[in-house]
Amino acid sequence: VRQQRRHHSTQSTSWDHPRMIQLYQSMADLSEIRFSAYRTAMKLRRVQKLLKCNVKVQLAGLKEDKLLQEKGMMVDIPLYVDMCLNWLLSVYDSGRTGRLRLLSLVTGLVSLCDADVKDKCKYLFWQVSGADGQCDAAHLSSLLNELIQIPRQLGEAAAFGGNSVEPSVNSCFRMV
Template identity: 55%
Template structure:
């Protein structure tokens, strides 16, 4: 239910800019409270703000603060929430690139590596990392820059073109979009077992 633009606006409102900065649990709670309070206005019957904040915070800590230091990097928070927000896949890629690109709007191997490292933590926490090539993101970084003639930096178009090839370490993101899209799909067919017709969701 969370719109990608609303996520970004919440980051701006809370002045969450510096990617290497560490946020305390209270900072994260403050940001999440803004996000869920705005969501509650549109979906009153579905959103319980304290519960949603608590659940999301717990998930973020499980993914990005396994040692429970009480700190999460700004970039990790942004990548997690943007990855799971509602929006077009290409728009999402654009936002993610912008988060790691420098002021010249170009991205080098180190910056791409940081993005992929944070992104792969989501399936890793679910015990699915092996299905996406393991936690070593170096082959994916190499493939991106090899596709672009090993230039020292890539631009947003080159990044999006590469993402459309669905590299193994981030293929979970388009898969997640397809799963979400299939949840509401109606198939004009009858189930052989329960006789439900139409079948809604995965067939």
């Protein structure tokens, strides 16, 4: 069962899983965190935990009911896949056209996965760099545009420069 969410400012409608609606509502208590980077990290961590992306799930013999065992508890894989897709669509397809760019999908999943931040950054850079390991301004801009969608969806984009990534791209290439 999904719940309809009407965005009055954009005059659009989207459907969210009830647990995702609860997650978004629960983030209000994080507004007490003073520094935006910490607040955004805590919001993303809450998403990560809800979607079970923060734990290493061990296969306990995939059963027909598609449940996996995680620390002695059964995990409903279709439920978490559905919620993860819900989150990805909320971040990268708010108009719910049913389309995601491959870079959007990769960026969203990498941001949720339980891995070292340096490894995540290397992997994402590799996604936009050429065979020579170099990245041009256009590709870096694409990556940063994908990344800024996450704090935007969490209500924190203003703290990271809003929707404009060009100053960051220009800054990176001035340093080289």
